[in-house]
Amino acid sequence: MFVSVNGHYTFAEGKQLCSTLPKNAAYSASENAYGQLAQADDLFEWSFLTSNAIQNGYEQFYMGVEFNETSGFVRTDGVRVRLAPWGDGEPNLKNGNCVVTKLDIEGPAWYMAPCTKQPMAELEHEVLCPKGKENWILGETHCYYLVTNTTLISSGYKADHDCFKVYIRFHFG
Numbered sequence: 001m002f003v004s005v006n007g008h009y010t011f012a013e014g015k016q017l018c019s020t021l022p023k024n025a026a027y028s029a030s031e032n033a034y035g036q037l038a039q040a041d042d043l044f045e046w047s048f049l050t051s052n053a054i055q056n057g058y059e060q061f062y063m064g065v066e067f068n069e070t071s072g073f074v075r076t077d078g079v080r081v082r083l084a085p086w087g088d089g090e091p092n093l094k095n096g097n098c099v100v101t102k103l104d105i106e107g108p109a110w111y112m113a114p115c116t117k118q119p120m121a122e123l124e125h126e127v128l129c130p131k132g133k134e135n136w137i138l139g140e141t142h143c144y145y146l147v148t149n150t151t152l153i154s155s156g157y158k159a160d161h162d163c164f165k166v167y168i169r170f171h172f173g
Helices: 011-020 025-032 043-055 156-172
Strands: 060-068 072-075 098-104 107-113 136-138 143-145
Touching: 043 098, 043 107, 060 107
Parallel strands: none
Antiparallel strands: 060 072, 060 098, 098 107, 136 143
């Protein structure tokens, strides 16, 4: 049985309640397109998340981290929080129990916000390949670049960073 407080459920109740609901078409489409909650375990993932948010015009997004009295700061997937780039004066529990990333002129940082008022950001994924460029292949979820020079091949986190550099050069360079 779920009891709401002021018309809102706690995160734990909300997660349990949502797990019992039938998955609708929008949820299934996002899941099938590899959608997931934005969470960063290290600086490379943090850079990738924030650069994507900036690229898509977000001012803030929910980080999947909440505070509770018994455990402190925990991620909604149960993984220990390994990265906490707090903004000035944070964490301030007077502002709320959920962590959002705000992107402002001083750079991205974590801030506390009310859990009940924070909208979830949905990142629409649009696949575009650079026009007039050779060696690009349009896939279902990504645009792939064929590298013929083996010294230019990168993998892992460096690959994400290298792709972002190519994107920046293409769109802003």
